[in-house]
Amino acid sequence: MARQEKTTKKQSYQYDAIVLGAGPAGEGAAMKLAKSGKKVAVIDQRHQVGGNCAHVGTIPSKALRQTVFNIMRYQRDPLFQKVGEWKQVPLSEVLRNAHRVIEAQVDTHTRFYERNQIDVHHGRAYLQDEHTVIVHMLDGGSETLSFDQLVVATGSRPYQPEGLDFNHPRVFDSDKILTLNYPIHKIIIYGAGVIGSEYASIFIGLDYKVDLINTQAQLLNYLDDEIADALSYYLRELGVLIRHNEQIEHLETHDDYVVLHLQSGKKIKADAILWCNGRSGNTDGLGLENVGLAPNSRGQLAVNSQYQTDVPHIYAAGDVIGWPSLASAAYDQGRCAAANMVGEQDVQPVLNVPTGIYTIPEISSIGKTEQQLTDEKIPYEVGQASFRHLARAQITGETVGVLKILFHRETLEILGIHCFGNNAAEIIHIGQAAMLSQANNSLRYFANTTFNYPTMAEAYRVAALNGMNRLF
Template identity: 75%
Template sequence: MPRKKDIVAGNFLKYDVVVLGSGPAGEGAAMKLAKSGKRVAIVDQRDQLGGNCTHVGTIPSKALRQTVSSIIRYQRDPMFQKVGEWKQFTMKQVLRNAHKVIQQQVDTHSRFYDRNNIDVFHGRAYIQDKSTVLVFSDDGLTESIICKQIVIATGSRPYHPQGLDFEHPRVFDSDKILDLDYSVHKVIIYGAGVIGCEYASIFIGLGLKVDLINTQPKLLSYLDDEISDALSYHLREQGVLIRHNEQIDHLETGDDHVVLYMQSGKKIKADAILWCNGRSGNTDGLGLENVGITPNSRGQLTVNEQYQTEVDNIYAAGDVIGWPSLASAAYDQGRCAGTNMSSGEKNVKPVTDIPTGIYTIPEISSIGKTEQQLTEEKIPYEVGQSSFRHLARAQITGDTVGELKILFHRDTLEILGIHCFGNNAAEIIHIGQAVMKSPKNSIMYFVETTFNYPTMAEAYRVATLNGMNRLF
């Protein structure tokens, strides 16, 4: 409940800014605005803070991944092969640790709001006009707030196409799958984007049979070709059946199975289906029509480089504006929006050059240009590679699958792109990112710097020497 209320005429509360949503984007905006001296209120539909990221997205799915990754590691080590009947666990049992992490995150973020004197309202937000936000609970109107500015950071949800009954106990989306409470032996994953690939590696790690249906000709085509190919090879080697260029015709559901009918004529039977084909912005019922804002067909909002909508005092950030739909980017987008709103100066650069973090098993992370892009742009580049199987630290841990790939300019030695596939890739990438974004961007940093041994960071030195050997 709010700690302080500034009552104005007509029992309205008055704030400088109201932020809708307490996920990464909403928190980033709220903290920046509060530290800039603004009186800020935040409205979230859940009883607890953190948004979808904390409760049904990033935190629980990555905690699940960590548990599965640990199981795989134990099974790989002869000393721990009798770890128990883990294959009989349900999703809820595997996620027990995740629920502890969720509560820890809620407590942590709640303290942030307390320290910055941000008032929190729990309920459904409705924009009555460009300076009025109403908050509703299940029992009706609870608060009426007058404000000078609004930030929409309501996030997104899994896209639900017509014709699929997501109320059926064997039809799941990426939110509902976390509540799976019965054992399955085979699962269909429809959609081979980031979420689909992550869950494919999780389920195959739990010993399930997995059919991964990809509507595109290859997995994650925006990645460097070599990294995309490595992911495909690894998933297939683990047992995932990948079906490219397929489209759903219809789904048949039964009490103990589902049958997916494809437009190609294929029929696939499984215990359950996980739908991972797109997301929709959470803009339904916000009252955007009252201020002249129209979301696109996926419920997403259009903003300019300052994260400002077509209404001058209303801003938006995070998944509700679409790409790249990453928690890390959402937080920075929220901060940028808050800076633009508080300073009045429209000179803060939008969030760009974002490292990808894909939490398959093993991980994928990259930043900068791919080989395809550099070739199309006719930039003279060279490649430096380091295979994890040759690194002492990887041999010690057993995580020998993967590689680090550095793309650099042949003449200037400037780093143009970094691509990593392997355990802890999302951590490893930041070493290269720091050098790449420094004023003295050069691969020479990696041969002139001493790395601890044995470490995975050593991959940068190995990859750089490998690339320099190709110069002539």
């Protein structure tokens, strides 16, 4: 709860714990601390809670993706030809639904803080010393907050290299792209990681021409090779031009277009460019040097398995510590950090995190890839279910995709699950539950379980039977 009437003069407050950042990691930490009986304050530099996740990251981009997915689905149906009117409209128009979702999320999470009697201070935090933080309030004045323990959960922002003018109206990063308010026909996306791949599928769905510049040899090279290849093939089928192993030389900007010069000598002209090549932790300006903490070159803080920094009473969680930089993991990291802060025993760090990539269609995975199992000389086999053979996929028309189960040939232990297709990020959790269960982590569990029919979940039974048929 903000103290609007007190911002014109200095105020002082004492807290057991202060959390910097009101995104998923900050919220997870604050809620756990409050429920453990601690007096807690959250400091966030926005006027509303939710962090980058709610305002410029996960929520708006995924709401945008859903709108584009709906457009693409209707375009395939001859009964809905009028959907073509969506083509070449400003992105800001497509984002109308996203703004409604953001407002609903802010309202929901604001109530969480109020219910748990957590003070929220809206302003910029500056660590004066190891137990004092100064808050420069957004509406003027300052507050001095004293604390026993601190959690840094300030998140991250798009990395902006020197030499690119992000103030130019045709040069965007993944935050600024949500403000695109004019129609474009062609866009360059530099960086083919998760965010770049997601936006490539979104823009091609809006009938833009897309050049996706990948600085690596393949898309998302940490994924299972077959899944990464499937995404690459599908994006190309839709019309995305993917250029691998390329590096920027320089960017030429004009009033109504840009020209990207690559080190290979290629020149690519487009209406705009979206830079998606890395992120930086939001640690600058926090005064971390006053408490003896030094972030790395990308603004990230190092922590131990308890999410504790080199300063024992200061913890960090979420994107500001780097991998895996997922909202889901960030919330759990914040909760685990708080559990360690209040002295709980045997708190396990967040490790078994499913990958969720919201391209169209989605990708999700957990566990080992085929290459990893091969390198480790583990005798594994593969069970597959192609979506095109599933009745539910045929009914919905979303037949692109596959579910792969990697399992030990001898013990039938499930070693990895990889899914490419509509609702992959939902489907993966069935496999995740089995993998993490000592009683059910066996291919037999899926082969012997009755699934509703028709559902996408029955892909697990189909894949399990397919895998068993490969054994001899």
